[in-house]
Amino acid sequence: SLIYVLNGPNLNLLGKRQPHIYGHDTLADVEADCRRLASELGHDIRFHQSNREYEIIDWIHEAREDAAAIVINPAAFTHTSVAILDALNTFEQPVIEVHISNVHKREAFRHHSFVSHRADGVIAGLGTEGYQLAIRRVASLITSAGK
Numbered sequence: 001s002l003i004y005v006l007n008g009p010n011l012n013l014l015g016k017r018q019p020h021i022y023g024h025d026t027l028a029d030v031e032a033d034c035r036r037l038a039s040e041l042g043h044d045i046r047f048h049q050s051n052r053e054y055e056i057i058d059w060i061h062e063a064r065e066d067a068a069a070i071v072i073n074p075a076a077f078t079h080t081s082v083a084i085l086d087a088l089n090t091f092e093q094p095v096i097e098v099h100i101s102n103v104h105k106r107e108a109f110r111h112h113s114f115v116s117h118r119a120d121g122v123i124a125g126l127g128t129e130g131y132q133l134a135i136r137r138v139a140s141l142i143t144s145a146g147k
């Protein structure tokens with residue numbers, strides 16, 4: 001099955017951006033790890049990053065057509081975007097929200113997530129390994145749904 005992995009603003013700078021918070025892996029490293037694990041588990045990945053809210057919304061709409069699950073790190077849009085929440089609410093398959101950092105240990109404005117109102121699970125603070133764990137989880141949900 002096809003798993004979408006969607007990434008929000010500034011994650012293109014992963015590895016260079018505040019490495020004490022987000023680590024040294026780049027988004028290309030994360031993508032390669034996601035692809036490797038997904039293919040081991042018999043799935044395909046569509047991996048995207050954008051700094052533009054509408055592009056993320058458009059990919060969620062595209063996922064409605066062909067995705068068995070979405071793994072999403074909405075980055076700062078987590079805390080601001082009712083539009084991304086509304087888009088995810090139109091998607092009927094599993095959604096896992098990932099944050100590299102532990103948002104709950106950080107500023108109060110990062111403690112609320114609009115996306116968590118829809119997500120089936122949330123991973124925070126496990127570094128880029130969180131993406132791998134999210135893929136394992138959606139793979140088992142896809143298997144138990146018989147897809």
Ligand code: DQA
Nearest residue numbers: 073075076099100101103110
């Ligand atoms: C983030 C946490 C957000 O608060 C922040 O705006 C990000 C990245 C994370 O992966 O830890 O850009 O989603």
